[in-house]
Amino acid sequence: xxxxxxxxxxxxxxxxxxxxxxxxxxxxxxxxxxxxxxxxxxxxxxxxxxxxxxxxxxxxxxxxxxxxxxxxxxxxxxxxxxxxxxxxxxxxxxxxxxxxxxxxxxxxxxxxxxxxxxxxxxxxxxxxxxxxxxxxxxxxxxxxxxxxxxxxxxxxxxxxxxxxxxxxxxxxxxxxxxxxxxxxxxxxxxxxxxxxxxxxxxxxxxxxxxxxxxxxxxxxxxxxxxxxxxxxxxxxxxxxxxxxxxxxxxxxxxxxxxxxxxxxxxxxxxxxxxxxxxxxxxxxxxxxxxxxxxxxxxxxxxxxxxxxxxxxxxxxxxxxxxxxxxxxxxxxxxx
Numbered sequence: 001x002x003x004x005x006x007x008x009x010x011x012x013x014x015x016x017x018x019x020x021x022x023x024x025x026x027x028x029x030x031x032x033x034x035x036x037x038x039x040x041x042x043x044x045x046x047x048x049x050x051x052x053x054x055x056x057x058x059x060x061x062x063x064x065x066x067x068x069x070x071x072x073x074x075x076x077x078x079x080x081x082x083x084x085x086x087x088x089x090x091x092x093x094x095x096x097x098x099x100x101x102x103x104x105x106x107x108x109x110x111x112x113x114x115x116x117x118x119x120x121x122x123x124x125x126x127x128x129x130x131x132x133x134x135x136x137x138x139x140x141x142x143x144x145x146x147x148x149x150x151x152x153x154x155x156x157x158x159x160x161x162x163x164x165x166x167x168x169x170x171x172x173x174x175x176x177x178x179x180x181x182x183x184x185x186x187x188x189x190x191x192x193x194x195x196x197x198x199x200x201x202x203x204x205x206x207x208x209x210x211x212x213x214x215x216x217x218x219x220x221x222x223x224x225x226x227x228x229x230x231x232x233x234x235x236x237x238x239x240x241x242x243x244x245x246x247x248x249x250x251x252x253x254x255x256x257x258x259x260x261x262x263x264x265x266x267x268x269x270x271x272x273x274x275x276x277x278x279x280x281x282x283x284x285x286x287x288x289x290x291x292x293x294x295x296x297x298x299x300x301x302x303x304x305x306x307x308x309x310x311x312x313x314x315x316x317x318x319x320x321x322x323x324x325x326x327x328x329x330x331x332x333x334x335x
Contacts, residue, residue: 030070037071037132037139038113044096047153047263050089050110052082052195054243055172056157056187060195063087063109063130072112073137075130077170077177082195087111089197094151098133100143104163105151106133110197115147116170118162118179128170128177155242157190194241194264196257237265238314254314 053061060082068075082088089110093099098115099106107116114130122129134141145163159182160170169182169189183189238254241264245252257265270276270284309315 026066026068026070029065029072033071033138034112037073037137039139040113041093041096041098041133044091044093044099046091047094047105047151048090048092048155048193049263050091050197051193051264052088052197053090053107054082054192054194055079056190058082059172060085060088061090061177061191063111063114065112068130071132071137072114073129073131075109075112075114076126077116077128077130079172079175079177090193092151092193098141098143099148101145101148101163103150103152104148106147107149107160108133116149116160117144117147118164118168118170119146120165120168120179125178127179155194156192158192159184159189160191192243194243196239196241196255196264238267239264256308256313 059079062085063075065072091108093106115133117131132139135144148163150161168179171180172188239257276284305319307317
């Protein structure tokens with residue numbers, strides 16, 4: 001006969017095992033050791049900066065900085081509904097102190113500045129973790145292929161394939177990211193960069209300036225007055241989430257976010273080319289990460305202007321001639 005207490009314990013165990021629990025290992029970081037180990041690379045080229053990484057079912061990857069050791073090393077990459085957790089921001093670094101390989105990228109937490117790392121020497125189920133970029137716990141490492149991922153540009157969907165084992169890919173397993181044999185038909189291995197992640201809060205080392213290659217597979221315009229232009233409205237920048245439209249990346253809204261220098265904020269101003277005959281003093285505003293253009297102040301309707309709406313995105317309204325219709329083109333890599 002099974003006692004009541006045994007039944008209660010079994011029931012409690014079933015609840016715990018069925019409910020994802022956010023892992024907490026330390027109660028606080030050693031701030032000096034953390035700042036030494038996780039230093040932001042201010043010289044890096046960032047294809048994306050502080051953006052969400054989304055799974056095929058629309059959830060977001062995040063990191064809890066207290067889920068590893070006192071330096072914020074060995075933290076798991078977790079999965080949750082987007083917008084519900086701190087640590088949803090990620091940088092995609094295509095060149096820098098810890099990446100000297102063409103066609104490769106580092107996946108870096110904007111919160112902790114640690115790099116996604118695949119270590120096959122660790123126990124199964126605990127091989128995908130964040131670790132100090134360069135591969136040394138104290139932050140003194142240079143480049144390690146356990147943190148480099150094959151990357152040819154674009155927001156995805158794409159596989160995250162570590163270069164120390166090109167037959168393996170990151171995959172979603174429950175509430176964490178794990179590793180598995182690569183399978184192009186497995187949606188658990190498909191990830192998409194896109195969506196502003198908000199303030200990273202805990203970024204350490206380096207400064208706020210970023211360099212962005214801004215190519216991401218987009219077509220090269222025929223003529224451009226600003227090869228690396230960002231459009232800034234007051235203290236906010238225009239932002240494109242390539243996953244927010246249809247399957248062709250059409251019908252994407254233009255959002256307004258705090259400027260970060262991300263590739264999602266990069267635009268080309270095309271004054272003449274295949275889709276602009278150069279007449280009427282008009283220009284195309286071309287989104288670099290998708291290759292699409294959007295209606296600005298159309299020459300066929302000079303009474304209509306593009307203005308900020310109340311929902312954090314651009315809308316059209318009757319032109320008033322005031323500062324709400326004024327935009328500044330900021331040329332160069334930073335904003």
